[in-house]
């Protein structure tokens with residue numbers, strides 16, 4: 704069954720817009736995580752960025768306490784944040800590229816160019832009992848490099864697919880890239896997740912991509928929650944994921 708991890712960063716973005724300097728501002732990402740889990744989400748994803756623009760350090764132990772299902776901790780491969788992840792012990796760490804000027808994570812990791820440092824972080828995480836995923840574009844050379852790093856998972860970057868969705872020709876090409884990359888990763892023994900830019904509109908076509916285990920979805924669910932409520936937004940996403948054949 705295709706699993707849903709809800710990314711609750713955008714709940715924290717809204718809180719930080721008003722309560723940057725105060726504790727206990729609303730909306731509370733930990734309470735949101737609980738609602739997502741109660742609505743049937745299989746896990747929660749959160750990204751502690753170096754600039755702390757949304758999730759802040761104080762959220763992390765609370766999230767770890769509440770998220771008894773899968774806690775997917777997104778981090779950049781930088782020493783300060785790696786040490787925090789080792790202390791928090793999430794179920795899985797997803798290593799992502801991070802640039803301060805970007806609005807959200809914009810591209811996949813260049814695993815080839817950062818092989819040694821990613822290998823070292825992967826080793827330390829695994830020794831602490833934490834699985835490791837690498838967020839990459841659907842590029843076969845990057846998949847091979849993820850295998851060389853020894854990662855357990857890749858997360859395929861679906862941003863370009865989401866961006867191309869309204870052109871039939873372009874979205875078909877992007878789906879084909881995801882299909883080929885996912886097959887190759889599976890053949891290499893990697894498990895495959897996907898995420899970025901996914902919506903209830905573009906998830907159904909993603910059923911064409913084989914071997915997916917988890918989707919990480921944030922912005923669309925949290926945005927829809929403003930009008931439908933979070934529980935309904937999570938349930939509607941689970942409905943369009945249902946029936947995935949793998």
Ligand code: PXP
Nearest residue numbers: 808838898899900919920921922
């Ligand atoms: N996966 C990764 C690695 C991400 O960085 C993000 C965005 O934080 C997501 C998934 C979720 O993307 P979106 O908010 O567009 O659903």
